[in-house]
Amino acid sequence: MRTAERTTRKAQRPKRKAGGVILRIAGRFDVPKSVRDHASFRRWARSPEIPEHARVAFYNRTLWIDPDMEQFYVHNQVKAEVTAVLRPLVKAAGTGRYGTDGMLISNPDLELSTVPDGFYFSFGTFRTGTIREVAGVKNGCVEFEGVPDMILEVVSSSSETKDLVDLRDLYWRAGVKEYWLIDARTEEVSFEVLKSTAGGYVATKRLPGRWLRSDVFQRAFRLVRSQDSVGRPEYTLELR
Numbered sequence: 001m002r003t004a005e006r007t008t009r010k011a012q013r014p015k016r017k018a019g020g021v022i023l024r025i026a027g028r029f030d031v032p033k034s035v036r037d038h039a040s041f042r043r044w045a046r047s048p049e050i051p052e053h054a055r056v057a058f059y060n061r062t063l064w065i066d067p068d069m070e071q072f073y074v075h076n077q078v079k080a081e082v083t084a085v086l087r088p089l090v091k092a093a094g095t096g097r098y099g100t101d102g103m104l105i106s107n108p109d110l111e112l113s114t115v116p117d118g119f120y121f122s123f124g125t126f127r128t129g130t131i132r133e134v135a136g137v138k139n140g141c142v143e144f145e146g147v148p149d150m151i152l153e154v155v156s157s158s159s160e161t162k163d164l165v166d167l168r169d170l171y172w173r174a175g176v177k178e179y180w181l182i183d184a185r186t187e188e189v190s191f192e193v194l195k196s197t198a199g200g201y202v203a204t205k206r207l208p209g210r211w212l213r214s215d216v217f218q219r220a221f222r223l224v225r226s227q228d229s230v231g232r233p234e235y236t237l238e239l240r
Helices: 038-046 072-093 123-127 155-176
Strands: 021-023 029-031 056-059 062-065 098-101 104-107 110-113 118-122 131-135 141-146 148-156 178-183 188-197 200-203 212-214 219-227 235-238
Touching: 038 056, 038 104, 038 110, 038 141, 072 098, 072 118, 072 148, 072 178, 072 219, 072 235, 098 123, 110 155, 118 123, 141 155, 148 155, 155 178, 155 200, 188 212, 188 219
Parallel strands: 104 141, 148 178
Antiparallel strands: 021 029, 056 062, 056 110, 098 118, 104 110, 118 148, 131 141, 178 188, 188 200, 212 219, 219 235
16 A cells, blocks of 8 residues: 555564454454554554555444455456546646555544545645645655545445445545446446435436546546457446
8 A cells, every 4th residue: 555665575473562462364464453443543554564455444443354356357457447547537637646546545534544446636625635645654655634536446246335335425424526336247337426415425327328427527438348359358448
């Protein structure tokens, strides 16, 4: 969850404090006993002690950890396609920054911290302090605190409840204007642009041709799934 590279350290057992308990998740990494609430989770998440690609979150006073490996065709390639389209779009327009997965986003008011599959904030949002940079122990900015304009989550089998129920409510309560939800596990890929209203998120009405209008990006999008030359799923995020 860092923007700067970190030198590889020799694997070693974590030091156990007197009377302490170490929680080991699937033999891959350890959660120290010091992680007891949202504030301590954020300190741990910003420290060099957490694995580089850990998929973790903290919300509703719960530490969420996904020990499963990422699925290539229904998760990795979906978020890669969205990044390949949105990042150049945002950069060319000069309106803000689009961040990929691996960056911690925290909202202290809701005691919420997640590592979304993608997010966007405008420079206007940044200038007002609605979203702020947070530095790590050794590196530069390793976390953003506050509210981005848009968040992307690609649903996996282990994240269904988190993405479809828990975060849908929490992102709305935080004030995220658009929540993009994609589920490529189904026979027909599901792509939704959820817009914030006074009563919660509402799915954007589909335009002819299954296009979805984004007010945040001021463009219309549709996600198309096809097959590559060896018969594997391939995705194209079209825009107009």
